[in-house]
Amino acid sequence: MRPLHVRGVGLWRPTPKSLEPPCVDVPPRLLRGTSTVTRVAIEVTAQAAREGGASLGDVPTVFASELGELQTAVTLLAMIRAEGIPSPMRFKNSVHNAASGTASIAWQNTRFSTALSAGPDLVAMGLLEAWAGVDLHGGDVVVSFAEEEIPAPLPGHGTYPSLGVAFHLSTQPGGAHPVTLSALRLDASVPTATYPAGHEGDACAVALALLDAVTLRRPGAVSLSLDPSSPWCVDVVVGGP
Amino acid sequence: MPGAPAILPYAVTAWSVCTALGVTTRATVTALSEGRSGLRPPPVELPFETVCGALPEALPALSASLARFESPVARIVARLLDEVAPAVARAVARHGGSRVAVVLGTSVGGLAVTEEALARHHATGVFPADYDLHARHSLHAAVDMACARMAIRGPRYAVSTACSSSGKVFAAAQRLLRAGVVDAVLVGGVDSLCQTTLRGFHALSVLSPKPCRPFGLGREGMNLGEGGALFLMEREGDARALLLGVGESADAHHMSSPHPEGHGAVAAMRGALAQAGLHPAEVGHVNAHGTGTAKNDTIEARAIESVFGAKVPVVSTKGATGHTLGAAGAIEAAFAIVALEEGWIPPSLGASPRDPEVTLTVNEVRLALRCRAVLSNSFGFGGSNVAVLLGVA
Numbered sequence: 091m092r093p094l095h096v097r098g099v100g101l102w103r104p105t106p107k108s109l110e111p112p113c114v115d116v117p118p119r120l121l122r123g124t125s126t127v128t129r130v131a132i133e134v135t136a137q138a139a140r141e142g143g144a145s146l147g148d149v150p151t152v153f154a155s156e157l158g159e160l161q162t163a164v165t166l167l168a169m170i171r172a173e174g175i176p177s178p179m180r181f182k183n184s185v186h187n188a189a190s191g192t193a194s195i196a197w198q199n200t201r202f203s204t205a206l207s208a209g210p211d212l213v214a215m216g217l218l219e220a221w222a223g224v225d226l227h228g229g230d231v232v233v234s235f236a237e238e239e240i241p242a243p244l245p246g247h248g249t250y251p252s253l254g255v256a257f258h259l260s261t262q263p264g265g266a267h268p269v270t271l272s273a274l275r276l277d278a279s280v281p282t283a284t285y286p287a288g289h290e291g292d293a294c295a296v297a298l299a300l301l302d303a304v305t306l307r308r309p310g311a312v313s314l315s316l317d318p319s320s321p322w323c324v325d326v327v328v329g330g331p
Numbered sequence: 332m333p334g335a336p337a338i339l340p341y342a343v344t345a346w347s348v349c350t351a352l353g354v355t356t357r358a359t360v361t362a363l364s365e366g367r368s369g370l371r372p373p374p375v376e377l378p379f380e381t382v383c384g385a386l387p388e389a390l391p392a393l394s395a396s397l398a399r400f401e402s403p404v405a406r407i408v409a410r411l412l413d414e415v416a417p418a419v420a421r422a423v424a425r426h427g428g429s430r431v432a433v434v435l436g437t438s439v440g441g442l443a444v445t446e447e448a449l450a451r452h453h454a455t456g457v458f459p460a461d462y463d464l465h466a467r468h469s470l471h472a473a474v475d476m477a478c479a480r481m482a483i484r485g486p487r488y489a490v491s492t493a494c495s496s497s498g499k500v501f502a503a504a505q506r507l508l509r510a511g512v513v514d515a516v517l518v519g520g521v522d523s524l525c526q527t528t529l530r531g532f533h534a535l536s537v538l539s540p541k542p543c544r545p546f547g548l549g550r551e552g553m554n555l556g557e558g559g560a561l562f563l564m565e566r567e568g569d570a571r572a573l574l575l576g577v578g579e580s581a582d583a584h585h586m587s588s589p590h591p592e593g594h595g596a597v598a599a600m601r602g603a604l605a606q607a608g609l610h611p612a613e614v615g616h617v618n619a620h621g622t623g624t625a626k627n628d629t630i631e632a633r634a635i636e637s638v639f640g641a642k643v644p645v646v647s648t649k650g651a652t653g654h655t656l657g658a659a660g661a662i663e664a665a666f667a668i669v670a671l672e673e674g675w676i677p678p679s680l681g682a683s684p685r686d687p688e689v690t691l692t693v694n695e696v697r698l699a700l701r702c703r704a705v706l707s708n709s710f711g712f713g714g715s716n717v718a719v720l721l722g723v724a
Contacts, residue, residue, distance in 0.1 A: 091510045091511075091512070156465070156469060156471070157464065157468075157469060158470065158491070163442060163445065163527065164449070166527050166531065167445075167446060167449050167526075167527065170526060170527070170530055171450075171453065174378045174530070175378070175530050175533060175534045176527070176530055176531050176534055177534065178531070178534040178535045178536075181527075181531035181532075181534055181535065182535065182586045182587040182712055183586065184527070184531070185438065185491070185492075185493040185711070185712045185713060186438070186470060186491035186492070186493075187491060187492040187493055187711070187712070187713045187715055188586075188713065190492065190581075190713055190715065191581075191586050191712060191713020191714055191715065192586070192713075194581040194582070194583045194713070194714060195583055195584060195585065195586070195714065197583070198583050199581065199583055200580055200581050200582070200583045200594075200595065200598065201581065202579050202580075202581075203492075203581050203715070204490060204492055204499060204503075204579075204715075205490070205491050205492050206488045206489060206490050206491065207440075207469060207470035207471045207488065207489045207491055208471050208474075208487065208488040208489065209465060209469070209471050209475055209487075211487070212488075214486075215486060215487070215488040218486055218507070218512065219488070219503060219506075221510075222503075222506035222507055222509075222510045222512065223506055225506070225509075225510045226338070226506050226509055226510070240464070243449075243452055244445075244449075244464060245458060245462065245464060246464060276429050276484070276485075319484065320484065320487075
């Protein structure tokens with residue numbers, strides 16, 4: 091696959107003042123009944139597209155999340171236990187592609203969009219799905235990685251906070267980052283990623299290392315997997331190929 | 332416009348299917364051929380009437396070495412793997428485990444496991460000791476189970492775009508093969524019945540209390556089903572069918588209703604044709620999404636007619652299997668391959684008497700038909716559309 095330029099990036103994490111992302115690019119009526127992970131994914135996708143100069147109405151999108159709409163699933167089950175039937179609005183937003191659908195409606199974007207889930211190599215798989223699409227069709231793509239805090243009472247509740255990271259990738263240079271990605275591959279010689287402090291258990295957090303390499307213009311191979319048996323990595327090249 | 336294909340066709344070298352019609356490929360295909368329906372009373376207690384495409388028998392537990400992945404969807408994938416495992420093992424031996432990928436579509440994954448676990452927690456204050464969010468609940472758990480069983484070490488992920496999920500995996504496989512990332516991809520789809528979807532679709536007022544009647548007059552909605560299908564796709568090999576093209580689009584209209592003019596559906600069908608370089612007249616049969624809901628069937632019928640005209644034989648097989656959500660694209664791709672391999676198309680159960688607004692040729696009896704190419708539609712929540720075009724080998 092040909093190298094891709096990183097034209098823009100997006101990052102959102104909660105702060106004491108802001109537990110939910112603003113999602114200013116989506117009308118409030120479309121956000122009604124959506125979850126944290128949907129909003130996080132949309133927020134970082136919009137940030138990355140904006141920074142890279144892509145039109146929100148015309149850019150293909152890939153939404154990657156391991157556990158996706160878990161808060162909504164738990165909410166629906168509580169409704170079922172209490173009332174027998176869940177809220178139809180919450181139910182239709184319980185699909186893994188809720189962010190993809192909401193964003194496409196908000197932005198009137200009829201281009202390719204997908205949603206995927208993977209385990210310890212989530213970040214590699216999201217990049218691969220996005221990259222293979224650009225390799226076939228050319229142009230741009232925004233790939234996002236988003237996870238929300240595991241809801242109570244599920245095991246793992248409170249072990250990591252919500253997080254979203256996105257990259258606007260393109261066959262064309264430009265944007266804010268003079269960096270390209272190349273050679274997405276399995277390579278056991280590159281040390282496997284580890285969870286950043288405070289994000290233990292969140293496969294999405296592996297994207298933070300790639301985000302750092304891009305924004306700090308740090309060249310070299312970046313591991314994209316937490317699983318030593320699946321050692322995906324990518325080369326960050328500063329200044330382009 | 333038709334012309335040269337935009338992407339090379341890839342070989343489907345092995346496949347298997349498991350539905351309410353039968354848990355083996357042979358049982359499903361025989362029942363489909365005989366025009367039987369797998370719809371039956373739901374296997375769980377519900378506060379409303381409906382029927383379901385529940386599997387006709389319980390599937391065995393996973394082997395001890397795979398027990399950490401235990402869930403209804405993992406059992407379905409294990410059943411499907413029983414049939415294609417020799418071909419997959421040959422591909423792994425030929426190409427190496429890291430040159431084979433697994434991409435499965437699912438809408439609910441292991442949600443049924445979490446439903447049970449939360450019910451136990453609610454009753455006792457503790458979760459089952461073996462409950463594991465990542466290995467049993469997650470959408471990718473069945474993918475990981477398949478990789479572990481078949482020693483596959485290449486790309487592995489689940490596509491989850493609601494009811495288009497396992498149509499879109501064909502496009503993902505096509506891209507991975509074309510990019511040279513892998514030499515073979517195990518694709519497919521799987522979903523199981525669970526309380527959330529049964530009650531959720533009832534909440535949306537789209538669940539029929541009676542057997543569903545896609546394209547039929549007075550249809551009352553859909554019935555949910557469960558099952559799955561797997562396909563081994565290879566760059567080369569002894570093809571049983573060819574993947575000619577896949578079209579993907581987004582409606583950008585509504586989370587749970589299709590575009591009223593069917594724009595996204597039309598774009599997906601035309602995209603598949605364009606990728607394959609085929610003229611609509613070269614497609615001999617369409618397996619419709621055809622869920623049995625009043626509005627969606629009418630919109631899809633108009634969309635199909637606008638692309639292919641009114642004469643192409645169209646079938647919805649959901650009157651036989653129920654709507655298997657994220658597995659529907661894969662199961663119906665399997666039925667498309669049956670049409671190509673065996674030269675017949677199944678009856679569209681429940682389509683008679685026909686809705687007069689549906690002016691398509693909806694096939695109501697088993698029909699002997701040799702065709703070179705078959706198209707299968709899948710449309711999902713979020714306005715996610717896919718059309719998969721398969722051809723004779």
